Amino acid sequence: MLRPVHFLRLLILLMMCAGQANASEILNLWHGYRGAERAAFEQLIDDYNRSQSDVQVKALAVPFGGYADKLSAALPRGQGPDLFVFAHDRLGGWASAGHTVAPIDHYVGDGVLRRFPPNLIAAMTFGGELYGLPLAFKSPALILNTDLVQTAPVSTDAMVAEARRHTDRKAGRFGLAYSYTEPFFHGALMNSFGAGPFDRAGNLDLDNRANIESVEMLVHWVRDERILPDEPSSTLVTSLFNQGRAAMVISGPWMLGEIAPGVNYRVVPLPVNSQSGLPLAPWVAVEGLFLSPWSKHPAAAVAVMDYLTSRSAAEKMGIEGGQLPANISAFEHPRIATDDTAMAFRRQLEVAVPIPNLPAMTLVWVPLENALKKVVKGAAQPEAEMHQLQRQLSLDLARLERSRTRGNIPAQMPAWLWLVPLALVLLALWAWRRYRKPLAAGWQANRTAYLYVLPAMLGMLVLVFFPLLYGLLLSFTDTTVFNEYTPLWSRFVGLDNYAAILGDFHLWRGQGSDRSIDFDNFYWTLLITILWTASNVTLAVGLALVLALALDKPIFGRAWFRLVLILPWAIPNYITALVWKGMFHPQFGVINQALQVLGMAPVAWFDSIGASFFTGLVTNVWLSIPFMMVVILGGLQSIPRELYEVARVEGAGRWFQFRSITLPLLKPVLIPAVILSVVWTFNMFNVIYLVSDGAPAGANDILITKAFRIGFEKYQYAYAAAYSMVILALLFCYALWQMRLSRTLEVAR
Secondary structure (H helix, E strand, O other), X not given: OOOHHHHHHHHHHHHHHHHHHHHOEEEEEEEOOOHHHHHHHHHHHHHHHHHOOOEEEEEXXXXXXXXXXXXXXXXXXXXXXXXXXXXXXXXXXXXHHOOOOOOOHHHOOHHHHOOOOHHHHHHOEEOOEEOEEXXXXXXXXXXXXXXXXXXXXXXXXXXXXXXXXXXXXXXXXXXXXXXXXXXXXXXXXXXXXXXXXXXOOOOEOOXXXXXXXXXXXXXXXXXXXXXXXXXXXXXXXXXXXHOOOEEEEEEOHHHHHHOOOOOOEEEEOOOEOOOOOOEOOOEEEEEEEEXXXXXOOHHHHHHXXXXXXXXXXXXXXXXXXXXXXXXXXXXHOHXXXXXXXXXXXXXXXXXXXXXXOOOOHHHHHXXXXXXXXXXXXXXXXXXXXXXXXXXXXXXXXXXXXXXXXXXXXXXXXXXXXXXXXXXXXXXHHHXXXXXXXXXXXXXXXXXXXXXXHHHHHHHHHHHHHHHHHHHHXXXXXXXXXXXXXXXXXXXXXXXXXXXXXXXXXXXXEOOHHHOEEOOOOHHHHHHHHHHHHHHHHHHHHHHHHHHHHHHOOOOOOHHHHHHXXXXXXXXXXXXXXXXXXXXXXXXXXXXXXXHHHOOOOOOOOOOOHHHHHHHHHHHHHHXXXXXXXXXXXXXXXXXXXXXXXXXXXXXOOHHHHHHHHHHHHHHHHHHHHHHHHHHHHHOOHHHHHHHXXXXXXXXXXXXHHHHHHHHHOOOOHHHHHHHHHHHHHHHHHHHHHHHHHHHHHHHHO
16 A cells, blocks of 8 residues: 555656656648658658657658548648648648648748759749748659660650651550640640740630640641550550550659569650750649648647758658659769769759649649640640630639639628528427327337338438438539638528529530530530430340340350359449450550451541440440349249240240230339439449540530539539539439339239
């Protein structure tokens, strides 16, 4: 038993320990590093924690796929880390919102800023304020296969001439390969003409003459010189380079780890644009350390930033983590200075341009990519398409700006809105008084059954009804990425979104020779969706019926045929979609290669509306047949065989037997299967998005993919919610019609 004096000493000791623990400030830091980068970065954190006792940093590695969503969900609500590592391109949106990042100007001296080149400091600056310190950079450069190209081209004319020497399209060999329809890579051409997506005042300026000339140069390389592969992707570019079928590629440090061991390569800066006299200036993405506005210890957090961007830390990340450090003094270290690859990217940085961190930049990526795809395929002219893109994006930006302005105006909840919860309470009281006795009697009689159903009902309430109700409320607002955290009632716009969707009868856009179908029009998308659903269901049911009738007969190997035919259904549909997309590749796909073997011309599957529609149709029918076949086969096996024997005795032929016996008795099976197939196909997101991606230029998007693009590419959340509600209403009307039709058929039978 402890004596009082011993107990008092123990209490004092515990209080001293607690005081020491509270004296250490705890800072939470989030990052998305993996592998060697993560090991080197976390080692730096451990070194910092051991070097002093006033501040202790806890690093959390967040999976990259959900990193941005976690930050967007946590920081605006005053949660999350004190500081975090992220790319700079979202800075403008975060700074405009005011609740995700905090300026650090008054914590940072000029000595710290001199560590970094001006373009990287510009990436961390928005509205004249510094919001972070650059940690690393990544930009494309020119990667040469030194077995094919020994001398780096100094101009685009020399690069094209060299690429022409190594191009043999029939053999699948190309002098140059890169993802040229991605705006991130096209930025090198765009910036080399001295322009960009925005003017000096930050206004959208996509259709200036310099940008049009950059697109015309790209079209010349693709369609006239033919030195670039069709339908490029990062995977295809890497594969061509590893197989020795691409003499030069434009890519960044992320590709180096994927180059096969036996391939000899060298990284060099991009050449000078022969037409403008300026060097090709690629976009550079800057990873920076940002401060949360909710941090309780901002000065301590900035001190951690200072340490992690110091020369010693930059050298460690460059040598052990394989980074390209933003602190350029690290490139003086002997192990980095003698690394030709790192020094090539360092030289490329001198002319690289940071991705604009303006909020509007998030709207530019996907529409510009679609425009580039159209012009390189000859579906549009560069000048006309850039003018059209400027007009469309200007409208989208104006809509977002209106939502931002409305969100910045302090608003009180209108008095009439209090009637909504009051009406719900009154409705609940009325329902309770009206159904109290039947519910009580039912509970007493079926208590066990209700308890079994209760978990499912709770799951439906949380996972289905609450999101549905929230989406419905959201559809009556003008919520966008700029005002998503303002009070809901300040964004209320009534039926404006529904009026904009259903009242858009302008199917054509542009004038004169620029006139074309507006593929964003709701009624065009609805037409494509109906054609998509009807053709898929008709073909899938028809072919499944034929196969089921064949397998219903006692033929040799019937069990193996059933197994093989059900395999497409067993494989996840997104994998099947990606396989079919590869098979339809216009240059390397097996389908076009088979056509060439047969002496037929290859087809540009994604260049026209009909061919692109066909790719999705084939893929989805392939996925749908197994399910329909199994359902129909089960129905066929339930039909009594005696009916067919009687029919044959009476002299009935096979067609008469099918029409009078098989088809009528299959209706109870076919009708529910068709209803399910219609609903699934109507909302078949995966196939459209993964196979054709709505090509060309969104012409083959269906309603569900269009709603996705509005919400997650244009960031108009409320408009996308209204679009989803319209889809739900269409399916609900179809379900009512189908139920009525089913009852009619049952009565007739």
